[in-house]
Amino acid sequence: MSLQITPLDNVGIEVSGFDLNAPISSEIQAQLKELWYEHAIMVFRGQDISPENQIEFSRIFGPLEMHPLKATTSEEYPELFELENGGEKDKFFTAFYQGEQIVGRLDWHKDLHYTARPNHGAVLRAVVVAEEDGLTGFGDLAKAYDALDEDTKALLEKLEVAYSFSMQRRHMRYVNLEGYEPGPFSPRKPADVGFPDFADAVYPAVITHPVSGRKVLEVVEQFLDRVITPQQFGLSNDESIELLERLVAHGKKPEFTYFHKWQEGDMVLWDNWRAMHCTTGTRPGVKRVINRTTIEGDITLGRVLTTE
Numbered sequence: 001m002s003l004q005i006t007p008l009d010n011v012g013i014e015v016s017g018f019d020l021n022a023p024i025s026s027e028i029q030a031q032l033k034e035l036w037y038e039h040a041i042m043v044f045r046g047q048d049i050s051p052e053n054q055i056e057f058s059r060i061f062g063p064l065e066m067h068p069l070k071a072t073t074s075e076e077y078p079e080l081f082e083l084e085n086g087g088e089k090d091k092f093f094t095a096f097y098q099g100e101q102i103v104g105r106l107d108w109h110k111d112l113h114y115t116a117r118p119n120h121g122a123v124l125r126a127v128v129v130a131e132e133d134g135l136t137g138f139g140d141l142a143k144a145y146d147a148l149d150e151d152t153k154a155l156l157e158k159l160e161v162a163y164s165f166s167m168q169r170r171h172m173r174y175v176n177l178e179g180y181e182p183g184p185f186s187p188r189k190p191a192d193v194g195f196p197d198f199a200d201a202v203y204p205a206v207i208t209h210p211v212s213g214r215k216v217l218e219v220v221e222q223f224l225d226r227v228i229t230p231q232q233f234g235l236s237n238d239e240s241i242e243l244l245e246r247l248v249a250h251g252k253k254p255e256f257t258y259f260h261k262w263q264e265g266d267m268v269l270w271d272n273w274r275a276m277h278c279t280t281g282t283r284p285g286v287k288r289v290i291n292r293t294t295i296e297g298d299i300t301l302g303r304v305l306t307t308e
């Protein structure tokens with residue numbers, strides 16, 4: 001048995017040539033892990049995979065983490081996080097974009113970024129495929145970093161960026177708010193969804209991937225708030241804002257991103273230390289179910305801000 005690798009559009013790979021339901025040899029496991037570090041985003045198609053097998057497969061890449069939002073984990077399989085559109089909870093995730101109601105749209109983000117200790121990765125498996133929309137986007141921030149000019153790279157070595165957790169999208173400074181209106185049931189504060197009020201998390205503007213050693217642009221639109229003390233590094237506050245706007249736009253360029261259009265039997269694994277992701281959402285009433293497993297982050301990449 002040997003793995004076949006097909007590049008996806010721009011970033012990531014599709015991996016085929018093995019059966020996810022059969023025992024996976026330690027040799028193949030090692031190859032899969034290596035590919036994960038090399039490409040960050042991996043798609044598997046046409047797999048008729050059970051929840052147990054998803055959990056077992058995910059463990060190849062590290063110990064699994066339970067998600068803090070207990071209400072959305074599966075009762076039977078605590079490692080599985082169930083993401084559902086088209087059900088009772090839709091109203092809490094519904095907002096207006098250019099006058100259109102959309103359920104579950106998420107800006108580009110890294111999971112648990114706001115804790116300073118993001119999970120290492122995650123696996124998504126399509127359980128019910130939305131009849132339209134419901135794409136998941138992935139962006140490779142190592143490739144985005146590599147493509148920056150040398151002056152920007154040198155500047156970023158000196159800078160730190162802060163992420164400020166908030167429940168209200170309109171409080172986020174670097175997402176596109178044009179034509180956005182929250183829905184009547186959109187959560188307004190962390191306690192509304194059982195979250196603590198996280199303190200700001202700070203990261204170097206460029207991190208070194210703990211395993212591969214690659215440099216990763218640590219600038220992602222969701223919750224992004226500011227450069228820490230920009231004047232100490234020769235930037236006015238205005239310049240630091242323009243820099244973050246430029247970097248956010250850079251990371252989202254088509255050449256660093258891939259949008260996965262789900263089909264039945266699809267599974268996607270990504271490296272959350274390197275890649276960001278987003279979701280396009282669905283129209284109200286459209287059913288979409290994804291099962292997710294989370295690979296623990298055993299390293300703190302940022303720091304929780306206590307003093308500035």
Ligand SMILES: O=C(O)CCC(=O)C(=O)O
Nearest residue numbers: 083106111136279290292
């Ligand atoms: O529903 C999706 O496609 C992904 C949602 C998401 O951001 C996540 O699972 O971390």
Ligand SMILES: [Fe+2]
Nearest residue numbers: 109110111277
């Ligand atoms: Fe996410």
